Amino acid sequence: MKKTGFLFDERYLQHKTGRYHPEVPERLTAIYRGIDEAGLLSMLTLIPASLPEMKWIEMVHDRNYISRLEAACRANEPIFDNPDNQMCADTYQTALLAVGGILETVCMVMEGTLDNAFCAVRPPGHHAEANRAMGFCYFNNVAVAARYLQKQWAITRVGIVDFDVHHGNGTQHIFEDDASVYYYSIHQHPSFAYPGTGREFEYGKGLGHGFTRNSPMLPGQGDDEYHRLIERDLLPAFAEFKPQVLLVSTGFDAHREDDMSDMKLSTEGFSWIMQQIMKIAAGHCKGRIISVLEGGYSLRRLPELARNHVKILLEG
Amino acid sequence: MFVSRSMTRGVISIEPHRTVFEAQETMTENNIRHLPVVDPERHLVGIVTDRDIRSAIPRHYLKDGIGADDKAKLANLKISDIMTSKVISISPTYTIQDALLMIQNAKVGALPVVDEENRLTGILSVRDLLRAFINVLGIGEPGTLLGIVVEEKVGQLKAIVDAITEENVSFGSVLVARFWDEDKRAVFPYLLTQNVAHIKKKLEKLGFTLLNPMDWYLDQLKQDEKPSAADD
Secondary structure, three states: OOOEEEEOOHHHHOOOOOOOOOOOOHHHHHHHHHHHHOOOHHHEEEEOOOOOOHHHHHOOOOHHHHHHHHHHHHOOOOEEOEEEEEOOOOHHHHHHHHHHHHHHHHHHHHHOOOOEEEEOOOOOOOOOEOOEOEOOEOOOHHHHHHHHHHHHHOOOOEEEEEOOOOOOHHHHHHHOOOOOEEEEEEEEOOOOOOOOOOOOOOOOOHHHOOOEEEEEEOOOOEHHHHHHHHHHHHHHHHHHHOOOEEEEEEOOOOEOOOOOOOOEEOHHHHHHHHHHHHHHHHHHOOOOEEEEEOOOOOOOOHHHHHHHHHHHHHHO | OEHHHHOEOOOOOEOOOOEHHHHHHHHHHHOOOEEEEEOOOOEEEEEEEHHHHHHHOOHHHHHHOOOHHHHHHHHHOEHHHHOEOOOOOEOOOOEHHHHHHHHHHHOOOEEEEEOOOOEEEEEEEHHHHHHHHHHHHOOOOOOEEOOEEEEOOOOHHHHHHHHHHOOOOOEEEEEEEEOOOOOEEEEEEEEOOOOOHHHHHHHHHOOOEEOOHHHOOOOOOOOOOOHHHHHO
């Protein structure tokens, strides 16, 4: 049995979005419930939220952007940058707590207190660009974690796997010219889904060319196509790159019952993907995985998806 | 949508007395495939393409190598010997639509743009048109494309636009395309949002049919479909 951390805090429920917005606090309660009802909580190390040192966020986001977000929150603005980013007076603080909790979790994994962890945070992060909020995201949680691994832990090869059904444009752009961070994403084809990036020919830029890989999937595809593309693209790429730590952008929105996408991934399909990620981590990363929640909106399916996710982390 | 907004200015050109080798060098250095030919007052007198140059160099030179005599002959070959003198050119006040149709009809890769005195002011290539259309489609901005089938009658598009606007969502673009049922149209709004699940449900509630994304055909009738297939 692995030592698995579980980052969860009721304060992550305080970020509220408006009417008809799918990124709701109930997502997290569904995730918590799924893990709790399966009796897994006692096997996990519960990590509470905490505030990060701002210098880590500033390694990814412009100071001007950060203060704009803080000011918008203080002014109780209903949206930030675009109508997708609906917010409330607690959004800025919640986004900080998400980053802080994740950095604390990364620290515990690097110290060896934990083998791996699942961070059930809100708001999500992978669409957030250095100076722009997008697609329900404010701070790019995974990107800040990657910078923290580079600077604080002298990691020279960070692997990021993003299986949210939407392409993580923010994460890709932040690291596209950085050969020490390999970003891999599998998602619904950008001609058919938000945000319209993550095409097969995007391989990174400059020194980072060859350290970005995208597997776009046509609408309607399911487990078989996920198997095929992960085996064709992700596994060989990471076998060569040999990441020292894996960060995972975990999105559950490719599920066939999730109405945010046209993909048909089954609950078992998600488990298969996570098992492949565990194998990569066992092979190259001393098992070190920090999985961070992105999307996933089916309140009905989130409990089982989160339960299986955590079970796989625990069982190794 | 005028050509003047989309054309490449500061266009690289060449004079008729220059050699073919010089033209080839200029093209390679600047990564271009069309060189307008101008006189000293920059009047357009012709155009050479990379293809003209390839045709000017006989094939057997590539295969068997090139002798000293041939080399001298080629070195003396002038632009005026190989250029197309009857150039299809356009004025900056032509529209992008004009240019698209002209490029398609004339089967050329670029159109030199000239002023009233036939002086070269720019060039509009297929590449420039592509860039213009990427802008028109709005796909440089993050968003989600929907496909909706509507009956061809007045007010349908308005109903769609209203339903979406009520949700405070902006449009990157809206395309209306032919559909394989004659009395229907396919409408493709590109919405600058990730949050489309609610909008899709709303449109369905209003009686619109959402197209399965795998059945999207932006540019043509569903091809190769036998008439009987509609009965399947």
